């Protein structure tokens with residue numbers, strides 16, 4: 475698995491949401507994508523997953539330009555978007571069966587994934603009948619159903635209760651042993667619990683890209699480091715080094 479982002483810029487009208495982003499991401503990493511509200515995290519995730527068209531720059535996934543190889547790329551990328559779009563009128567298995575058809579994968583994988591994300595006790599319900607945490611698990615299930623090499627999760631534990639947060643983190647940690655995971659979060663505890671590397675975006679620029687320990691550096695906590703790095707408006711991209 476290799477993901478290479480080269481000079482990626484995304485503008486919405488006059489606003490630059492991503493400013494000349496360059497990144498190299500390899501195998502078996504769990505990466506925490508951090509940044510204040512409106513920094514550009516979701517825009518970056520949507521660009522990698524092909525939800526947003528790439529207008530300036532390039533994203534290469536396993537050596538292929540994703541814009542020119544959309545279907546090929548989507549076969550091996552899983553995405554849980556921030557608002558977790560689902561079809562509430564569908565039963566869980568019906569929905570996952572629909573997703574399996576989209577990916578042209580065998581249906582026996584569905585039961586395996588239901589078990590993996592902890593949906594077994596609720597598996598006969600309609601999506602509309604599920605609590606928020608269980609809906610989130612359905613979203614995670616659709617993202618991993620086709621066993622993607624790269625999993626992108628936009629605030630995956632947002633709104634979950636503390637027990638569910640622990641369970642979902644365990645699932646993500648398990649996936650991260652074999653696959654690459656990029657997750658956005660505002661919870662620094664989540665970064666400490668899960669991530670090996672932190673990428674910090676501020677005003678559309680990558681201002682930090684380092685192992686978690688280095689990110690923390692001289693500060694007492696990740697919160698303090700985050701606050702310090704993002705207290706000044708970022709004017710330009712700082713050269714970054716990834717271990």
Ligand SMILES: Nc1ncnc2c1ncn2[C@@H]1O[C@H](COP(=O)(O)OP(=O)(O)OP(=O)(O)O)[C@@H](O)[C@H]1O
Nearest residue numbers: 486489490491509510511512513514515516517518
């Ligand atoms: N479809 C769009 N049209 C116009 N502007 C947009 C659009 N999508 C995002 N933006 C703008 O781009 C900037 C980056 O937004 P983005 O959603 O990527 O931020 P984020 O880091 O994910 O924020 P949050 O932590 O609040 O989810 C914001 O200023 C946002 O208003």
